[in-house]
Amino acid sequence: MYEDYQKILAELKEKSHFRDLKNYEGKDEKYIYFKGKKLLNLSSNNYLNFADNKKITKEFLDFAGDKYSFGSASARLLTGTLPVYKDLEDLLSKLYNKESTLLYNSGYHANVGISSALCQKGDVVFSDKLNHASIIDGMKLSDGKFFRYPHNDMEALERLLKRERANYKNAFIITESVFSMDGDIADLKKIVELKKKYNCIMIIDEAHAFGVFGGKCLGVADELGIIDEIDLIVGTFGKAIGSMGAFVTGSKVMIDFLINKSRSFIFSTALPPINIAFTKWIIENKLTINNRQKKMLSIAQKMGSQSHIIPVVIGGNKETVDLCDVLFHNGYFTLPIRPPTVPVGTSRIRLSLTADIEEDELKNLKDIINESVLAK
Ligand SMILES: Cc1ncc(COP(=O)(O)O)c(C=O)c1O
Incomplete structure (x- = not known):
């Protein structure tokens, strides 16, 4: 009865397009806990770290x-x-x-x-x-x-x-x-x-x-x-x-x-x-603290982006997934963005900065990405 759907899912898997839900262990401002590791979260829209923030939650309550x-x-x-x-x-x-x-x-x-x-x-x-x-x-x-x-x-x-x-x-x-x-x-x-x-x-x-x-x-x-x-x-x-x-x-x-x-x-x-x-x-x-945004945007500009969202276009799905895996083992949480979210052949890692990330926390990340891009 569900063969059509099974077939489509199998095709997605074959093309590294398959999506699944990950069970994160927790989030805490700029960090995310996953598979027993504490990782710098570079895949979050929590740009000002107001979500998952115990101090803010308590103050509000x-x-x-x-x-x-x-x-x-x-x-x-x-x-x-x-x-x-x-x-x-x-x-x-x-x-x-x-x-x-x-x-x-x-x-x-x-x-x-x-x-x-x-x-x-x-x-x-x-x-x-x-x-x-x-x-x-x-x-x-x-x-x-x-x-x-x-x-x-x-x-x-x-x-x-x-x-x-x-x-x-x-x-x-x-x-x-x-x-x-x-x-x-x-x-x-x-x-x-x-x-x-x-x-x-x-x-x-x-x-x-x-x-x-x-x-x-x-x-x-x-x-x-x-x-x-x-x-x-x-x-x-x-x-x-x-x-x-x-x-x-x-x-x-x-x-x-x-x-x-x-x-x-x-x-x-x-x-x-x-x-x-x-x-x-x-x-x-909380929305008047403008120097936090400025610091975040200046780090992003140095990484070549006009905003706090920094696309690292890799191209193929598999290479993108593999690079995320390497970053994971080095303490960074990133996600592969693949078609149909982005055009075919432009699979990427979408780095998004949040306001409390310091520039030197990203040094290793830049080295790993540069190595991977150069190796292509
Ligand atoms: C440009 C843009 N507009 C709208 C939305 C949807 O917003 P929401 O997540 O509140 O549904 C998104 C979500 O990622 C977005 O990137």
Whole structure:
């Protein structure tokens, strides 16, 4: 009865594409415990080490006491909107100086729910080729048309806009700011210029930049001083904030539209109030420590990346898996990133730094990687 599935799984195994869940023994700020070893965790989105942090957890619980429950027991539009949700939304609107903000249960929910709702029949999305799967899935669920432009290629985007824009009613340009697998940064200023020239709505996903970039830690748009120019900004709480959930901030009309039409928002139980309270507490109390982010970014720059995400492209699946294994035996936890997450032939180790990692902890890692790349 399940032969088809068995066959596909066997093929995945043969091509070193098979994924399985690993049972980690524990995590503790920048470390992860696995197979009896304490390893420096270089595969985490816990960029500011706020998750898995006993001191932070205790401080928060002392503050929260028994004020917040562990289940919302309802979608937001039913009985799920307690004051803490509105307080966090208002806080984000104020920080971004936008009219309105809406929380989603995750970045995946946000991206799937936004473009599928906003891009209607007769509309179009122009999306960077390397945008996250959640953005792609949102476009697939929409009734509009979508085009993917080559990664960060502004000339190609403009050619596409010139050719296609006039054929559609509403048009959207969607990009990540810091790209999740490549660690490079979109040319947001150029996209702002193009969105004005071709009358498009611009949406950016700051999942990996929120908390890390910008004078107010709000992301790359904050760093560039162009928040006002961008129609909708998405951020997530599951990465630098060390929590869970996401938000989109923008004009009241667009947020009202999403509240009415965004299915991943409407048809899902809201995150637990305690979780929302934690996110708000982190943003209000812990997100101003800017020198930690600066140190992390300066180490990354020396390793050749524009952000704290450093791709080490190896190519083949097996070589990538083997290199992770060598790193494991030398005290580093890394994961192989393989297709379909990245294009075929570009399997890689995606190193992600977190704020408390010191430069000299990475020396051995660099030597091992250099040796392995040179040996190819
Ligand atoms: C760019 C980007 N957007 C959205 C998401 C999804 O966010 P979440 O993990 O909160 O669902 C991710 C997750 O890795 C991501 O990399």
